[in-house]
Amino acid sequence: EAGVVQSPRYKIIEKKQPVAFWCNPISGHNTLYWYRQNLGQGPELLIRYENEEAVDDSQLPKDRFSAERLKGVDSTLKIQPAELGDSAVYLCASSLGGVHGHWGEQFFGPGTRLTVL
Amino acid sequence: KNEVEQSPQNLTAQEGEFITINCSYSVGISALHWLQQHPGGGIVSLFMLSSGKKKHGRLIATINIQEKHSSLHITASHPRDSAVYICAVGGGETSGSRLTFGEGTQLTVNP
Numbered sequence A: 001e002a003g004v005v006q007s008p009r010y011k012i013i014e015k016k017q018p019v020a021f022w023c024n025p026i027s028g029h030n031t032l033y034w035y036r037q038n039l040g041q042g043p044e045l046l047i048r049y050e051n052e053e054a055v056d057d058s059q060l061p062k063d064r065f066s067a068e069r070l071k072g073v074d075s076t077l078k079i080q081p082a083e084l085g086d087s088a089v090y091l092c093a094s095s096l097g098g099v100h101g102h103w104g105e106q107f108f109g110p111g112t113r114l115t116v117l
Numbered sequence B: 001k002n003e004v005e006q007s008p009q010n011l012t013a014q015e016g017e018f019i020t021i022n023c024s025y026s027v028g029i030s031a032l033h034w035l036q037q038h039p040g041g042g043i044v045s046l047f048m049l050s051s052g053k054k055k056h057g058r059l060i061a062t063i064n065i066q067e068k069h070s071s072l073h074i075t076a077s078h079p080r081d082s083a084v085y086i087c088a089v090g091g092g093e094t095s096g097s098r099l100t101f102g103e104g105t106q107l108t109v110n111p
Helices: none
Strands: A005-007 A010-013 A019-024 A031-037 A044-050 A053-056 A065-068 A075-079 A088-095 A112-116 B004-007 B010-014 B019-025 B031-037 B043-049 B052-056 B059-064 B069-074 B083-090 B105-110
Touching (some): A005 A088, A010 A019, A019 A031, A019 A088, A019 A112, A031 A075, A044 A065, A075 A088, B004 B083, B010 B019, B019 B031, B019 B083, B031 B069, B069 B083
Parallel strands (some): A010 A112
Antiparallel strands (some): A005 A019, A019 A075, A044 A053, A065 A075, B004 B019, B019 B069, B031 B043, B052 B059, B083 B105
């Protein structure tokens, strides 16, 4: 069975440009997470979806970041406009999860390494 | 003070050595993860545990809920074990399903 798929794996853009990342979770996993990982640090949650609903977006910088999971499967994370400080690895993860706070083992994708010049 | 602290931050070992990585946390949790991250960013979940001990191959993870401490042990270490090992906790009353991550332990195993 395929794991969590992310694309692109690498992206280099100039500041002020828009960028989008795509994630396809493991089939049947209704919980999807987007994380940002800066160099030398652990991942930080940006947003968590239960099916198509964003149930935790308290850490998402909403002035420039947006995310969607329209059909409760694939998800996209967008940054517009990108800033130098956005350079990081953006990780997507999925789990079986649950709408009442139950959560399970998270499976991570390979990440997208973003470099903003 | 970080909610999840790992030690050591960096660890260099010779092939075959027994390795221990420690994780202490300060929040209430329902489970703790040990994750492995290789260069290039991919993260693999090694263990999720809420009590006692789990073993998978040469890897052993233990947790003491009362002491809020977990250890990851690697027996007969091998150069392919070289990676960053990350401890993450979550599932408590305040954090819910949000995981809080440690900063990771960079392990290098030399042949």
